[in-house]
Amino acid sequence: MMTVLNCVLYEHNIWLVLVAALVCLAGSSATIRLFSRAANTTGLQRAGWHFLTAVAAGSSIWCTHFIAMLAYDPGAPVGFDPVMTIVSLLIAMVGVQLGFVLAASGLTRLAPALGGAVVGLAIVAMHYTGMMAYRVQGIISWEMNYLVASILLSVVLSALAMHLAMRRVAGSDKYWATGALVLAIVCLHFTGMTAFRVSPMLIEGSFSNPAALQALALAVAGVALVILGAGVASYLIDDSMRAESYEKLRQMAMSDSLTGLPNRASFNDHLDHELDWVADTGGKVALIGIDLDRFKEINDLRGHAIGDEVLQVLARRMTKLLGEGEFIARLGGDEFAAVSRMRGRGELADFLSRLEASLFKPIRLDDFEVIPGASLGVAIYPDDAASKEALVNNADLAMYRAKADIARAVCFYERSMDEIVRARRNLASELREALEANQLDIHYQVQTSISTGEIRGYEALLRWEHPQRGFIAPAEFIPLAEENGLILQMGEWILRTACARAASWEPPYKVAVNLSPVQFVHTDLPKLVADVLAETGLAPERLELELTESTIFADRERSLYMLGQIKALGVNIALDDFGTGYSSLDTLRAFPFDKIKLDRSFMSEVESSPQAKAIIRAVLALGKSLDIPVLAEGIETHGQLALLTSEGCDEAQGYLLGRPAPLQQIITSGQLTLAGGDVSGQAVVTVRAEDIAVSLVARSA
Known part of the structure; x- marks a missing residue:
C-alpha cells in the first residue's frame, strides 16, 4: 500500500495534495460532529441536521477528489466535463445523506454499519463519476484489482466510521470515527488513481495551464472550507444556544419563580x-x-x-x-x-x-x-x-x-426537644388507638336563655380519659389530631354520635357541634351532614354547627358556599369565638348566621376591665341590629350573669350554669330523659334553670 501511495504522490502536485488532505480532514471532522448532532435529535430538527451533514460531507468529499485530480499530472493536456462534474457533486451529497439517515435510523443493530456502507458506495460513485468527467488526451485503461480494492476499502472504512460515530462508548470514539472516514476517502482516491492508466497522445497545439488549474484547485478548496465553516458555525451556534437554554432551565429549576431566591x-x-x-x-x-x-x-x-x-x-x-x-x-x-x-x-x-x-x-x-x-x-x-x-x-x-x-x-x-417530639408522636399514636377502641367520649355543656332561664340546648365537647395518663385536655390532643389527619375521622364520629343521642332526647333540645377548619378543606361537609341527619333521624333545626371565623378565611368563597348548602338543609350555623382573631363585620354581612358566640376571654375581664365591658356591649348591640342572637361563653360568676342580663344578652354558657358532663349524669339530674330509655346514673354538678331564675330575682332585689 505504501508503494502505491508513494507512486501516486509522485505524479501529484504535493502542495495541492496537502490542501486536499486538509479539506478531507476538516470535512470529515465536521461531518462526524454534525452527524452526531443529527442522531441526537428528532423530527424536523433531525432532517435539518442531516441536510447540513450531507452538504458538509458531500462538498468535502467532492472537493478532496477535485483538488487531488487537479494536482494529478498525467503527462498530457486535461479538461473536465462540467455536466458530469456537477453530477458527481450531487451524487456525493444525495448518496451520503441516504447513508447517514440509515445509520441513525436505529432500524437494526447493523443500521450504522449498513448506513456507513451506503456512504462508502456514495464516495465510490462520486469518485468514478468524477473520473468520467475527466478529459485527457491519451488512451485510458484500468487495473481492475486496484479498482475493486478501492471500492472495498471505501465501503469497509465508511461502515467502520459510522459504527464508531453511533457507538459513543468512549469520548475518543468521534476521533476514531473521523480517522476512519478520512481513510475511506483517501484510500479510495489513491487506490483508484493507482488503477487509472493514461497513455498520452499529444496533439499539436493542445496544452494544459498548470497555474490556472492550481488556482482553480485553491478556489475550490476555499469554497469547500467556507461550506465547512458554515456547517461548523451552525454546530457551534446550536451548541451555544443549547448551553444557554440549559443554563436558563437550570436557573429555573434551581430558583423560586416568585422571589428569585434559590429554591x-x-x-x-x-x-x-x-x-x-x-x-x-x-x-x-x-x-x-x-x-x-x-x-x-x-x-x-x-x-x-x-x-x-x-x-x-x-x-x-x-x-x-x-x-x-x-x-x-x-x-x-x-x-x-x-x-x-x-x-x-x-x-x-x-x-x-x-x-x-x-x-x-x-x-x-x-x-x-x-x-x-x-x-x-x-x-x-x-x-x-x-x-x-x-x-x-x-x-x-x-x-x-x-x-x-x-x-x-x-x-x-x-436535646430535650427530641423528647418532646417523641412524646407528641407517642400521644398521636395513642390517640389513634383510642379512636379505634372507642375510648373517646362526649360531654355536654348546657346553653341557657338568660331572660327565662330555660335550657336551649347542649354543646357536645370531646373528652379523652387516657388509661394511664388520665384526663387529657382537648387543647392538647385536638391540634395533634389536626396535624395527623385524625380530626376528619374524629369530627365525623362526634357529629354522628351527638346527633344519634340527641335524636332521643326529651325535651328535644338542640345539640351544638364544633367544626374543625380541616373538615372544610378535606371533606364534602354538606353531604356528610345530610347523611348523618338522614341516618340518625335528628330534625335539622335541632342541630347547630359552630365554626370560627378563621375557618371561613382559609377559603372564604368555598366555605361560604358550603355553609349555604348546610343551612339549606335547615341546620343552624353559629359563629364561634367572636371578638378574637379574625372578626370581620363583612363576614356577618356575607352570611346569615343563626347565632354569635362571644368569646370567653371577654367575660373573664368584664368585671374589672371597662374596655372588655365596652366590647361586650358593642357585640350585643351589633347582634340586635342584625337580628342575630348572641350567646356569651365562660360565665362563672353571678356578677357576669347580671351584667349580661342588664345588657340584654340572649343566651349564656359556662361553669356557673353547668359544667361539661357525660350524658348519663345530665339524664340523672333530670334535665333530660331518653325516649323509651331508662334514667340512671350519678348526680351532676350543675346549676339548674330554676337556680338561674332565683339568682336573677335576687340580683334585681
Missing part, C-alpha cells in the same frame, strides 16, 4: 456542599429554619397578591444582607431557610440579628402597613446533628419551639 433543590445542593466543607476543614455550619408568623393573616385579610408582594419584599431584603459564607432559600409558602458558615458565635449572632431585623421591619403597601415577623430555629452541624436529615429536622424543632414561645423570635436547638 428547595438549590438549598439541598448548597447544604450538601457546606457539609462537605465541614468535613474538609473541620469548621461548623449553622442552619436556620425561618417561618413567617403573620403571613396567613396577611393572605386572608389582604389577598394573595399582597401576600406575594410581601414575600418578594422580604426576599429582596434578605438577599441584600447576605455576606460571605451566607445563603438563604425559599422552601415554599412562607417557609425559608438560611445557611451560615460559623467562624464564631459572634458572627452567627450578627447574621441572626440582621435576619430578624429584615423580617420584623414594617412593610408599607398602598395605604396600609404590615409587620410580617418570623420564628427562627437554629441547629449547628456537627454539634447538634450527625447527618443532613437530622440537622434539618432539628432546625425545624427549634423553629417550632420559637413559634410556640411568643417571648422570643430565635430559638436554638436543644
Whole structure:
C-alpha cells in the first residue's frame, strides 16, 4: 500500500495534495460532529441536521477528489466535463445523506454499519463519476484489482466510521470515527488513481495551464472550507444556544419563580456542599429554619397578591444582607431557610440579628402597613446533628419551639426537644388507638336563655380519659389530631354520635357541634351532614354547627358556599369565638348566621376591665341590629350573669350554669330523659334553670 501511495504522490502536485488532505480532514471532522448532532435529535430538527451533514460531507468529499485530480499530472493536456462534474457533486451529497439517515435510523443493530456502507458506495460513485468527467488526451485503461480494492476499502472504512460515530462508548470514539472516514476517502482516491492508466497522445497545439488549474484547485478548496465553516458555525451556534437554554432551565429549576431566591433543590445542593466543607476543614455550619408568623393573616385579610408582594419584599431584603459564607432559600409558602458558615458565635449572632431585623421591619403597601415577623430555629452541624436529615429536622424543632414561645423570635436547638417530639408522636399514636377502641367520649355543656332561664340546648365537647395518663385536655390532643389527619375521622364520629343521642332526647333540645377548619378543606361537609341527619333521624333545626371565623378565611368563597348548602338543609350555623382573631363585620354581612358566640376571654375581664365591658356591649348591640342572637361563653360568676342580663344578652354558657358532663349524669339530674330509655346514673354538678331564675330575682332585689 505504501508503494502505491508513494507512486501516486509522485505524479501529484504535493502542495495541492496537502490542501486536499486538509479539506478531507476538516470535512470529515465536521461531518462526524454534525452527524452526531443529527442522531441526537428528532423530527424536523433531525432532517435539518442531516441536510447540513450531507452538504458538509458531500462538498468535502467532492472537493478532496477535485483538488487531488487537479494536482494529478498525467503527462498530457486535461479538461473536465462540467455536466458530469456537477453530477458527481450531487451524487456525493444525495448518496451520503441516504447513508447517514440509515445509520441513525436505529432500524437494526447493523443500521450504522449498513448506513456507513451506503456512504462508502456514495464516495465510490462520486469518485468514478468524477473520473468520467475527466478529459485527457491519451488512451485510458484500468487495473481492475486496484479498482475493486478501492471500492472495498471505501465501503469497509465508511461502515467502520459510522459504527464508531453511533457507538459513543468512549469520548475518543468521534476521533476514531473521523480517522476512519478520512481513510475511506483517501484510500479510495489513491487506490483508484493507482488503477487509472493514461497513455498520452499529444496533439499539436493542445496544452494544459498548470497555474490556472492550481488556482482553480485553491478556489475550490476555499469554497469547500467556507461550506465547512458554515456547517461548523451552525454546530457551534446550536451548541451555544443549547448551553444557554440549559443554563436558563437550570436557573429555573434551581430558583423560586416568585422571589428569585434559590429554591428547595438549590438549598439541598448548597447544604450538601457546606457539609462537605465541614468535613474538609473541620469548621461548623449553622442552619436556620425561618417561618413567617403573620403571613396567613396577611393572605386572608389582604389577598394573595399582597401576600406575594410581601414575600418578594422580604426576599429582596434578605438577599441584600447576605455576606460571605451566607445563603438563604425559599422552601415554599412562607417557609425559608438560611445557611451560615460559623467562624464564631459572634458572627452567627450578627447574621441572626440582621435576619430578624429584615423580617420584623414594617412593610408599607398602598395605604396600609404590615409587620410580617418570623420564628427562627437554629441547629449547628456537627454539634447538634450527625447527618443532613437530622440537622434539618432539628432546625425545624427549634423553629417550632420559637413559634410556640411568643417571648422570643430565635430559638436554638436543644436535646430535650427530641423528647418532646417523641412524646407528641407517642400521644398521636395513642390517640389513634383510642379512636379505634372507642375510648373517646362526649360531654355536654348546657346553653341557657338568660331572660327565662330555660335550657336551649347542649354543646357536645370531646373528652379523652387516657388509661394511664388520665384526663387529657382537648387543647392538647385536638391540634395533634389536626396535624395527623385524625380530626376528619374524629369530627365525623362526634357529629354522628351527638346527633344519634340527641335524636332521643326529651325535651328535644338542640345539640351544638364544633367544626374543625380541616373538615372544610378535606371533606364534602354538606353531604356528610345530610347523611348523618338522614341516618340518625335528628330534625335539622335541632342541630347547630359552630365554626370560627378563621375557618371561613382559609377559603372564604368555598366555605361560604358550603355553609349555604348546610343551612339549606335547615341546620343552624353559629359563629364561634367572636371578638378574637379574625372578626370581620363583612363576614356577618356575607352570611346569615343563626347565632354569635362571644368569646370567653371577654367575660373573664368584664368585671374589672371597662374596655372588655365596652366590647361586650358593642357585640350585643351589633347582634340586635342584625337580628342575630348572641350567646356569651365562660360565665362563672353571678356578677357576669347580671351584667349580661342588664345588657340584654340572649343566651349564656359556662361553669356557673353547668359544667361539661357525660350524658348519663345530665339524664340523672333530670334535665333530660331518653325516649323509651331508662334514667340512671350519678348526680351532676350543675346549676339548674330554676337556680338561674332565683339568682336573677335576687340580683334585681
